[in-house]
Amino acid sequence: MPRLEAVILPLAALIAGLAVFSLFLIGLGKSPLTFFALVYKAGFGTGFSWQNTLSRVAPLLFAGLCVALPARLGLVVIGGEGAIALGGLAAAVTGVWCGALPGALGLMLMASAAFCVGGAWIGTVGFLRIRRGVNETIASLLMSYIAIALMNHLVEGAFRDPASLNKPSTAPLPAALRVGDMPIGIEVHWGLGIGVLCCVLCWVLLDRTTIGFAARVAGDNIRAAQVQALPVGRLITGFTALGGAMAGLAGYFEVTAIHGAANASLVAGYGFTGILVAFLARHNPLAIIPVAILLAGFQASSGLIQRRMDLPDATILVMQGIVFVTLLLSETLYGRLRLFRPDRWEQRA
């Protein structure tokens, strides 16, 4: 029954949030029905809609994992944005250095660089937590500002392509170091496939290995884990680093599949949307996949809603915010609803 609860409660929270949002729309004199019809049309209604939606999913998968993995240890890491920026920069700089190498090898090196830099950045947050007792939420958020400033500084200074006059960027990647689209008939780059694969692998790690089990024990009760001599410190550093590495890969795909260079466009808020994705998915890596697709669909519909309903672009953000709040409220209901406790049904009978 707890498994059923974990599915039904978030869904109910989602529906409740959308209901509250509908009241908000009615208050503005707009029809919720038109709104949701447009969301469906622009996000999921046509082949182009699916392409629009799926092309936004990849960074949300990786950014969601950056929150979900540390969350299994009870850590709230919200600084994925910084790891995305630095991961993207590392990938772009590596790509410039190994421009002469064969494409596949160069792409591997770029991905490794993004993986390591993102991992080191968020891993530092975990390290500070266990060594210095620094709150990981605050540390990761503040470090993301440092990361973005560092990325901007390096893009405008040491790593700047002198030809990028009015938009400072790293040198453009050669065509061999650009990741293309997946052969599935619509234009969606490989980040989606690799992102889904990473979600599955992370789920296996968390749910089917002793390391994942140890992490969950430490997350539920750190004292019990310590009594059992579980390596809590290494688990925390490892899982934060792995989360950061995922965010780094988000930056890698943004650079190699979309931008072809690192510049200020890397800071697009994916790291923050990832927080919402992970919480909606209740930090389950498999659930991240459908949740990311749903949120990407919402974002894909933002434009049509602006144009057809004359609503501001923040409308979709308001909706996401309301859903997030109802979701957090629903957390208090776990274990309290008799519906999910068959053992108590009999007491009543």
Add this chain to the structure above:
Amino acid sequence: MSFRLDRRSLLASTAAMGATALLPGRALAADPLTVGFIYVGPKDDFGYNQAHAEGAAAVKAMAGVKVIEEENVPETVDVQSTMESMIQFDGATLLFPTSFGYFDPHILEVAPKYPDIRFQHAAGLWSADKHPMNVGSYFGYIGMGQFLNGITAGHATTSKKIGFVAAKPIPQVLLNINSFLLGARQVDPEITCQVIFTGEWSLAVKEAEATNALADQGCDVITCHVDGPKVVMETAAGRGAFVCGYHANQSPLAPEKYLTGAEWNWADVYTGMVQTVLDGGTIDNFVRGGLADGFVKMSPLGPAVSDAARAQFEATRAEIMKGGYSVIKGPLKDNAGNVIAAEGQAFAEDDIALESMDYLVEGVIGSTS
């Protein structure tokens, strides 16, 4: 290679389906020309985006045209989707994605897929040998506007210190800073200009801090080059400094303190381009111009502008309107003492050398790195 072909055939069939669906409607009534405008920030930002939105509003007033707009579209895959969505869902055939960063890679990615759609981008980035023919660049030389701003500033300052809040040390911004000071020095060669870079196109807190820091140092006329000048204008006026505007008319924000401003004149440019399309013509792929060409205009002079300032402003503007005026001319040194232009040497407004400007002229206090 095979899947690229698949993609194309898929696109072609989608397009064909769309076309058949639209055919009866198109045949019966002359559908309006649908024009899409895309902004990187809010369209009421008193700045870069508002200037474009004012142009869009002028197009909206034209007969036979339908305007669709989308604001706050980041320079990521988002803008690619927005362009395609405007084409697919709204039938847009003329697009104005207005932010600098939309061009490479986003417009270059989408344009080849829609050869019948026209993409007009606001910057001088298009080149015939590299880019598709259904993409065009248009751009204005606004440095001359900052030069005129500088003339009013030179008359208004009593401390002989003027200030500039700048986003990033890139050529366009540097030209504006240099022009502003050189304008002021037309009035008094003792004037200096303190510049502070915020590092971001839109970062209200740092813009306010920078403005306050300039006021603290005694700058009594302040202008800026950031996406939305609202914060700089209000903060500076609040500190008692005069302000010169940029991008759009900011006089409602500081009616008493506003001297004048360098504004884009996109309304004229956009209505001209749309009219060309309505008449069945083709817009030139590469158009640019300055004050003399109607791409740039000045805000009406504010109440604080003295008669002497007004006279010099009008005389200089008349001179500029004749064409061929140079702001960057010898003898001129940068603020590290290197010679920029020797006696008798002058850079015309459209000189390609100005587009890689990497210096601040003598009299500007600040550094590009």
